[in-house]
Amino acid sequence: MFDNLILSVNAVLPLFLMMALGFVIKQLKLFDDHTLRKMNRVAFNVFLPILMFQNIYTGDLAASFNPKLLIYAMATVLFIFFTSFFLVKRFVKDNPTRGVLVQSQFRSNFILFAVPALASIYGEGNIADAGIMIAIIVPAYNMLAVITFEIFRGEKIKLKKILQGIMKNPIIIGSVLGIVFQLLHIKLPFVLESTIADLSKTATPVALVILGGFFEFGVTKKWLKLTLAATLSKLLLIPAIFVPISIYLGFRGVPLAALLIMYGAPVAVSSFTTALEMEGNIELANQVTIFTSLFSVFTIFVGIFVLKSFSLI
Numbered sequence: 001m002f003d004n005l006i007l008s009v010n011a012v013l014p015l016f017l018m019m020a021l022g023f024v025i026k027q028l029k030l031f032d033d034h035t036l037r038k039m040n041r042v043a044f045n046v047f048l049p050i051l052m053f054q055n056i057y058t059g060d061l062a063a064s065f066n067p068k069l070l071i072y073a074m075a076t077v078l079f080i081f082f083t084s085f086f087l088v089k090r091f092v093k094d095n096p097t098r099g100v101l102v103q104s105q106f107r108s109n110f111i112l113f114a115v116p117a118l119a120s121i122y123g124e125g126n127i128a129d130a131g132i133m134i135a136i137i138v139p140a141y142n143m144l145a146v147i148t149f150e151i152f153r154g155e156k157i158k159l160k161k162i163l164q165g166i167m168k169n170p171i172i173i174g175s176v177l178g179i180v181f182q183l184l185h186i187k188l189p190f191v192l193e194s195t196i197a198d199l200s201k202t203a204t205p206v207a208l209v210i211l212g213g214f215f216e217f218g219v220t221k222k223w224l225k226l227t228l229a230a231t232l233s234k235l236l237l238i239p240a241i242f243v244p245i246s247i248y249l250g251f252r253g254v255p256l257a258a259l260l261i262m263y264g265a266p267v268a269v270s271s272f273t274t275a276l277e278m279e280g281n282i283e284l285a286n287q288v289t290i291f292t293s294l295f296s297v298f299t300i301f302v303g304i305f306v307l308k309s310f311s312l313i
Contacts, residue, residue, distance in 0.1 A: 004305055004308040004309050005305060007121065007304075007308060008302075008304045008305040008308060009301070010120055011116075011117045011120040011121050011304055012117060012297055012300055012301040012304065013301075014116065015112075015113065015116060015117070016297040018204075018208035018209055018212065019208050019209070019211055019215070019293065019297075021212060022208065022209035022210060022212025022213035022215075023212040023213065024212075025212075025213060026212070031213060036210055036214060040207075040269070043203065043206050043207045043210055044170060044171070045170045046170075047199065047200075047202055047203035048170070048171050048174070048203050049170040049171050049173060049174030049175075050196055050199045050203060051111075051115060051174070051200040051204065052131060052134060052135070052175045053174040053175070053177050053181075053200075054178070054196055054200035055115065055124070055127060055128060055130070055131040055178070055200075056128055056131040056132065056175060056178030057178045057181050057182060057188075057196075058124070058128075059126070059127070059128025059131060059182075065132060066129060066132075068249075069129065069259075070132070070133065070136050072246070072251075072259075073136070073137055073259065073262060074136060076245075076263075077106055077141075077144075077262075078144075080105055080106045080238060081102070081105075081106040081144050084101070084106060085102050085148065088101045088102050092226075094281070095152040095153060096152070096275075096280045096281040097226065097280075097281045097284055098152045099148050099152040099153070099275065099278070099280045099281070100271075100280045100281045100285045100288065103145050103148055103149075103271050103274065103275070103280075103285075104230045104234055104267045104285075104288045104292070105230070105233060105234055105238065106141070106144060107144070107268050108141075108261075108264075108268060109211075109265045109266050109267065109269065109293070110133075110134060110137060110138065110141075110261065110268075111134055111138065111171065112204060112207050112208060112265075113261050113265040113296070113300065114130045114133075114134070114258055114261040114262065114265065115130065115131075115203075115204055116204045117257070117261060117304070118254060118257055118261070121257060121304070121313070122253075122254055122257075126254065127258075129254045129255050129258055130254065130258045131175060131178065132175075132179070133258055133262070134171070135172060135175035135176065137262065138169070138171060139166045139172055141268070142162075142165065142166055142169065143163075145274050146162050146165070146274070149275070149278035149279070149280055150278070153279050210269075211269055211293060214289075214290075215293070215294075216286070216290070217290070222283075223281070223283055223284045223287055226284060227284065227287040227288055230267075230291075231292050234264075234266070234288075234292050235264055235266075235292060235295055235296055235299045236299065238263050238264070239260060239264040239299070242259070242263050243256075243259065243263060243264075243303065243307075246259045247312060252312055252313065256307065256312055256313050257304070257307070257313040260300070260303045260304070260307065260313075264296060264299055264300050264303055265296060265300070266289065266292035266294075266295075267292045268289075271285060271288075271289060272285045272289050
């Protein structure tokens with residue numbers, strides 16, 4: 001029991017400490033919002049794609065390709081999307097707010113939380129399952145988010161533009177390149193392989209420090225009830241429904257841990273950017289991102305501890 005507790009702490013506490021460091025650096029005025037946005041672009045366009053490539057390139061793709069896992073993960077994301085879309089449309093009247101609430105339920109910060117937590121539990125070379133899931137799920141997140149906001153602001157859905165955006169997504173490019181190199185058995189020169197490995201180790205710390213830097217705790221009371229409702233649903237209700245179903249269907253080990261984090265990870269930082277660009281309620285988007293990021297550290301910890309205690313992961 002104690003060993004499981006320590007393992008769970010080791011998997012989750014570093015995430016919190018790195019976000020806390022980002023917040024402290026921001027309070028010390030060592031970087032401002034402009035710098036943060038520039039750093040976020042670098043992390044998104046350079047470090048995270050390298051991380052995705054490295055995880056898949058060094059993993060066992062044949063052993064990690066799990067059609068059942070991929071189909072189930074996609075099906076549940078779509079189910080959460082359609083369910084939240086129906087409920088939000090019925091009970092919330094403001095369109096900009098509707099888009100943010102729907103997005104907050106199906107779109108999680110899967111990349112930043114899954115990779116370090118799973119690597120801490122299983123080792124960096126044993127989490128290619130998560131890398132392949134990310135390559136499939138992240139494009140779905142992006143597509144569904146754009147569709148959601150386009151519907152609620154009365155615009156026509158431009159599928160070609162959405163697909164082009166997905167194809168240009170650096171994280172997707174990094175994942176696809178990793179798969180190609182694996183399938184074609186392409187071996188990088190030692191110097192390049194070593195450089196990529198070193199760079200990939202910086203991706204998560206940099207991204208989490210940036211995430212912490214974005215935290216601003218001036219809560220707008222006007223949106224507090226919706227923020228709490230979205231947070232409780234995202235971090236507690238959705239995992240409470242779908243993790244037991246995942247167990248019932250036979251998922252264990254890395255796949256189950258990846259599903260736990262996919263359901264229970266906080267709302268992606270890019271959700272705020274999407275809301276900003278597509279006329280969503282940016283005050284609510286900012287608050288939901290902060291609340292879910294903070295409390296997910298504790299809910300994911302509990303989830304890992306419980307599953308590990310029952311030898312399910």
